[in-house]
Amino acid sequence: xxxxxxxxxxxxxxxxxxxxxxxxxxxxxxxxxxxxxxxxxxxxxxxxxxxxxxxxxxxxxxxxxxxxxxxxxxxxxxxxxxxxxxxxxxxxxxxxxxxxxxxxxxxxxxxxxxxxxxxxxxxxxxxxxxxxxxxxxxxxxxxxxxxxxxxxxxxxxxxxxxxxxxxxxxxxxxxxxxxxxxxxxxxxxxxxxxxxxxxxxxxxxxxxxxxxxxxxxxxxxxxxxxxxxxxxxxxxxxxxxxxxxxxxxxxxxxxxxxxxxxxxxxxxxxxxxxxxxxxxxxxxxxxxxxxxxxxxxxxxxxxxxxxxxxxxxxxxxxxxxxxxxxxxxxxxxxxxxxxxxxxxxxxxxxxxxxxxxxxxxxxxxxxxxxxxxxxxxxxxxxxxxxxxxxxxx
Ligand SMILES: C[S@@+](CC[C@H](N)C(=O)[O-])C[C@H]1O[C@@H](n2cnc3c(N)ncnc32)[C@H](O)[C@@H]1O
Numbered sequence: 001x002x003x004x005x006x007x008x009x010x011x012x013x014x015x016x017x018x019x020x021x022x023x024x025x026x027x028x029x030x031x032x033x034x035x036x037x038x039x040x041x042x043x044x045x046x047x048x049x050x051x052x053x054x055x056x057x058x059x060x061x062x063x064x065x066x067x068x069x070x071x072x073x074x075x076x077x078x079x080x081x082x083x084x085x086x087x088x089x090x091x092x093x094x095x096x097x098x099x100x101x102x103x104x105x106x107x108x109x110x111x112x113x114x115x116x117x118x119x120x121x122x123x124x125x126x127x128x129x130x131x132x133x134x135x136x137x138x139x140x141x142x143x144x145x146x147x148x149x150x151x152x153x154x155x156x157x158x159x160x161x162x163x164x165x166x167x168x169x170x171x172x173x174x175x176x177x178x179x180x181x182x183x184x185x186x187x188x189x190x191x192x193x194x195x196x197x198x199x200x201x202x203x204x205x206x207x208x209x210x211x212x213x214x215x216x217x218x219x220x221x222x223x224x225x226x227x228x229x230x231x232x233x234x235x236x237x238x239x240x241x242x243x244x245x246x247x248x249x250x251x252x253x254x255x256x257x258x259x260x261x262x263x264x265x266x267x268x269x270x271x272x273x274x275x276x277x278x279x280x281x282x283x284x285x286x287x288x289x290x291x292x293x294x295x296x297x298x299x300x301x302x303x304x305x306x307x308x309x310x311x312x313x314x315x316x317x318x319x320x321x322x323x324x325x326x327x328x329x330x331x332x333x334x335x336x337x338x339x340x341x342x343x344x345x346x347x348x349x350x351x352x353x354x355x356x357x358x359x360x361x362x363x364x365x366x367x368x369x370x371x372x373x374x375x376x377x378x379x380x381x382x383x384x385x386x387x388x389x390x391x392x393x
Contacts (some may be wrong), residue, residue, distance in 0.1 A: 326392075
């Protein structure tokens, strides 16, 4: 494909991404993959270039653009050589006409930018949310107890023992070490969230929002497969991915519990007052993961944010009775919005006398309210809010 034809392809894909963002359709990565499937003539270099154009254009537009072409013209404002490809020749995009619609730049839609500012996220931190994420790996101590191993590439050691960083795009999932469960792909921020729980062998731990088990299997490693580990979630499809993943990682102790939305407490009644640790890896807006899903900025609405905040508060209410006196509740969101982090925990502490903030010693993060915040610019991780709360004895 010619460079101009690649631009036109990216514009078509962006059109479908914009439409999907408006109608709650499939995520961008699935739409990109679908386009490649439907256009087999695109070679591997074409695919790489088209994917890059698509994601660069998404990052360049704060609010949702009116069209893929407007998004690409927005990107072209930053890249002169891209403008020159709008020549109308061959399979390339039509020539630019006067007063054509060009998508606005910025970090996010205005309402969302304002919420970030209100949450104390400065310009540099906000910009870093749109940078490219590296690829982090956790060495699985269930299989490599000293946290080290020989891998096809060395990787850079990170602040947490057993955490390694590779350039984005490194195909670690094709390595034998991955097949054998010696390593897991997990952002350093997510690894730090698991470490914040402070689980030790023999403990009873409930992972209340286990999903596909990214944190569950890290917790199994922290427990050295000794103790009780409950992996609960309301999403059957996600939980179904946990079992094979746990098996590959040798995480033998995870007990999977499918919850019914609205009657979660009943399904977990046998653990009431018994857990040393409960982890709530709460469903959230994902503002801290825009490095990976930049089009998520276009999908979030104030109403959806309100729904998530209400669910998070409800999950705190479900989790608290499960914790034994003197035990801990760790609340995590991959969001930097205070309504999903700092404010939730301030309200919980105000409503539950005796509970205190009891932070673990962590290698990264900045205190924020009763918790800790991780950001791409300060910590080199996805954005997270992490709070660890101690229940009165
Ligand atoms: C951030 S994701 C969890 C990711 C997972 N812990 C991991 O590390 O891979 C949030 C999860 O909360 C689950 N969830 C939503 N509502 C829930 C509820 N009422 N009770 C338990 N889990 C819920 C979602 O299905 C989703 O899997």
